[in-house]
Amino acid sequence: MPDFNLKDKAAIAGVGNSPYGRRLGRSPIDLAAEAIANALDDAGLARGELDGMIVSFGSPLGADADTLAALLGLRLRAYSQTWAHGRFTASCIQWAAMMVSAGFANAVACLGSWSLSHIRRPKFGGAGDREGAREAGGGHGEDPVFGMTSPGAGAALVARRYFERYGANSRQLAAVPVAFRKHAALNPLAIMRQPITVEDHQASRFVCEPLRLLDYCLVNDGAACVVVTTAERARDLRKPPVYISGMQPLPGGGEEFIWAYPGLGVAQQQVFEYEAGVQPVYRMADVTHKDIDALYTYDAFSILAWIALERFGFCKPGEAADFTQNGRIELGGELPMNTNGGLLSEGHILGWGHQVEIVRQLRGECGARQISGAEVIQWANCYGDSLIYHK
Amino acid sequence: MAQYLKPLPTITPLNQPYWDALRRHELRMQRCEGCGHIFYPPSPLCPRCWSRELRWTALSGRGRVNSWVVFHQAYFKGFEGEIPYNVAEVELDEGPRLMTNLIAIANEDIRAGMPVEIVYDDVTEELTLPRFRPCNRQI
Numbered sequence: 001m002p003d004f005n006l007k008d009k010a011a012i013a014g015v016g017n018s019p020y021g022r023r024l025g026r027s028p029i030d031l032a033a034e035a036i037a038n039a040l041d042d043a044g045l046a047r048g049e050l051d052g053m054i055v056s057f058g059s060p061l062g063a064d065a066d067t068l069a070a071l072l073g074l075r076l077r078a079y080s081q082t083w084a085h086g087r088f089t090a091s092c093i094q095w096a097a098m099m100v101s102a103g104f105a106n107a108v109a110c111l112g113s114w115s116l117s118h119i120r121r122p123k124f125g126g127a128g129d130r131e132g133a134r135e136a137g138g139g140h141g142e143d144p145v146f147g148m149t150s151p152g153a154g155a156a157l158v159a160r161r162y163f164e165r166y167g168a169n170s171r172q173l174a175a176v177p178v179a180f181r182k183h184a185a186l187n188p189l190a191i192m193r194q195p196i197t198v199e200d201h202q203a204s205r206f207v208c209e210p211l212r213l214l215d216y217c218l219v220n221d222g223a224a225c226v227v228v229t230t231a232e233r234a235r236d237l238r239k240p241p242v243y244i245s246g247m248q249p250l251p252g253g254g255e256e257f258i259w260a261y262p263g264l265g266v267a268q269q270q271v272f273e274y275e276a277g278v279q280p281v282y283r284m285a286d287v288t289h290k291d292i293d294a295l296y297t298y299d300a301f302s303i304l305a306w307i308a309l310e311r312f313g314f315c316k317p318g319e320a321a322d323f324t325q326n327g328r329i330e331l332g333g334e335l336p337m338n339t340n341g342g343l344l345s346e347g348h349i350l351g352w353g354h355q356v357e358i359v360r361q362l363r364g365e366c367g368a369r370q371i372s373g374a375e376v377i378q379w380a381n382c383y384g385d386s387l388i389y390h391k
Numbered sequence: 392m393a394q395y396l397k398p399l400p401t402i403t404p405l406n407q408p409y410w411d412a413l414r415r416h417e418l419r420m421q422r423c424e425g426c427g428h429i430f431y432p433p434s435p436l437c438p439r440c441w442s443r444e445l446r447w448t449a450l451s452g453r454g455r456v457n458s459w460v461v462f463h464q465a466y467f468k469g470f471e472g473e474i475p476y477n478v479a480e481v482e483l484d485e486g487p488r489l490m491t492n493l494i495a496i497a498n499e500d501i502r503a504g505m506p507v508e509i510v511y512d513d514v515t516e517e518l519t520l521p522r523f524r525p526c527n528r529q530i
C-alpha cells in the first residue's frame with residue numbers, strides 16, 4: 001500500500017477543455033492551448049503560475065509537452081510525457097500529485113490532446129500501425145501476420161473469452177453503450193447525443209466479432225486538461241478543490257493483458273478465479289465501495305466497463321453482465337458510470353474528458369446530468385489503475 | 392508463387408529460430424533448462440526463473456481454441472478478399488498460447504475448447520505460417 005501520506009495532499013484546482021468533435025480542422029497544439037487556458041482560468045491561476053506539465057499521448061496525433069511549453073510561452077520547472085496510449089491518465093495525475101507534494105512544481109497541467117482531422121478515414125490498426133510492429137507483438141494482442149490488428153480486436157478477444165467463460169452475450173453488453181449514450185444526451189459537450197436502444201446495438205454491424213460498431217468508442221478531435229496543485233494552494237483559488245484522496249498505480253507483467261484482469265486467461269495469462277480483494281486505492285482513500293457515488297472508466301470498448309467493475313470488486317468475475325442491467329449504471333441508478341457519455345458517446349479524449357466531468361460533478365456543475373449529492377467519485381480501469389476523488 | 396500481400400513478421404535475432412523452425416515444418420519454442428518452463432513469445436531469459444539456459448524445443452503442434460475473433464472490417468489490403476476472416480488464440484498442449492488462423496472450418500462452427508492441430512502453411516518460399524485446423528481427439 002502506498003505510504004507517501006499523500007491522501008488529500010493534492011487537489012484538482014481547475015479543469016478545461018476544447019470543443020470535442022469530428023474533423024474540427026484544428027491542430028492538437030491549438031486544441032491543447034485552449035484546454036490549458038480554460039483550466040487555468042477555471043482555477044483562477046495566471047499563466048506564469050503554471051510551472052509543471054504532464055502530457056499523456058503526444059505526437060504524431062497529439063501535442064507534446066516540450067512543444068506546448070515553448071509555443072505557449074511557459075516556464076516549466078518540471079514536465080513529463082507518457083507514450084501514445086490512452087492508459088496513462090491516472091498515472092499522469094498521480095505523478096502530478098507527487099510533484100506538487102515534493103515541491104518540484106506548484107501547479108501542474110495534466111492533459112491529453114489529439115486531432116485526426118488530417119486523416120482521411122481515421123482508424124486504428126492496419127498498415128502503418130506501429131503497435132503491430134513491436135518486437136514480441138502489440139500491446140493489445142496485435143499480430144498482423146494473421147490479420148490480428150487494432151486495439152478493438154484485443155478487446156474482442158477478451159469479450160469472446162468472457163462470453164465463453166461466463167455464459168454472457170452481446171445483448172447483455174448493450175446495456176453499457178445504451179447507458180452511456182443516455183448520459184451523453186444530457187451533455188452539451190458530447191459528440192453523439194441521439195439515444196440508442198438495445199435493438200440498435202444488436203442491429204449495428206460487427207467490426208471485430210463479437211464486438212459491434214456500438215461497442216466501439218468514437219474517434220475524434222479534442223483536448224482536456226486538469227490542473228493539479230497542493231490542496232493548501234487549491235483552497236485559496238477560484239473554485240472549491242477536488243481532493244485526490246486515493247491513488248493506485250498501473251500494474252504490469254505477464255499476468256496482465258491490457259483489457260483483462262489477471263486470471264481471465266487471455267494472451268499468456270494463467271487461468272484462475274480472480275479475486276479483487278480490497279484494492280489499495282480504497283485503503284488509501286479510507287472509503288469502501290458503498291461510499292463511491294459514481295464510477296468512471298476508460299471505455300474505449302464496451303466490454304472494458306465490465307472488466308473494470310469486476311477488477312475493482314463492484315461485482316464478482318462473470319457478474320458484470322447482470323450487474324449492468326436495469327439501469328444500475330445509469331444516472332439515478334445505484335452506481336452511475338461515465339455520466340459524460342464516456343469514450344463511447346461523449347468522445348475519445350484519451351481519458352481526460354472523464355477527469356473533467358468528475359471534477360464538475362463534485363462541484364455540482366453538471367446541470368441536467370448532475371448526480372445529486374455526489375461526494376466521492378472513482379476513476380478505475382480494466383488495466384488496474386485508479387484514483388479516488390472527493391469534494 | 393504469386394506475390395504475397397499480407398503483413399510479414401518482424402523477424403529479430405530473438406525470434407529468428409522460431410521462424411526458421413516453421414520453415415522446416417517444426418513448431419519450436421524456448422524451453423528453460425533450469426525449470427522446464429516452455430514459453431512464448433521468445434525472451435532472452437526464462438520469465439519464470441531468469442535462467443538463460445534455453446533450448447528451442449519441438450512441440451506437439453496440438454492444442455485447443457482459447458478465444459477467437461472474426462474480422463468484418465478490412466484493415467490490411469492483403470486480407471480484404473478474406474473478410475470475414477477469423478483470428479484465434481490457440482493454447483498449445485505445452486502451455487503457451489499463440490495467435491493464428493483456423494482453417495478447414497466455418498467461422499460459425501468455431502467453439503472454445505475445440506481441439507486443433509497445426510498445419511504448416513508455406514505462404515512464400517521464405518515464410519511458413521503456423522495455422523491450425525480442427526482435429527479429433529479424446530479429452
Ligand SMILES: [Zn+2]
Pocket residue numbers: 423424425426427428437438439440441442
Ligand atoms: Zn526457468
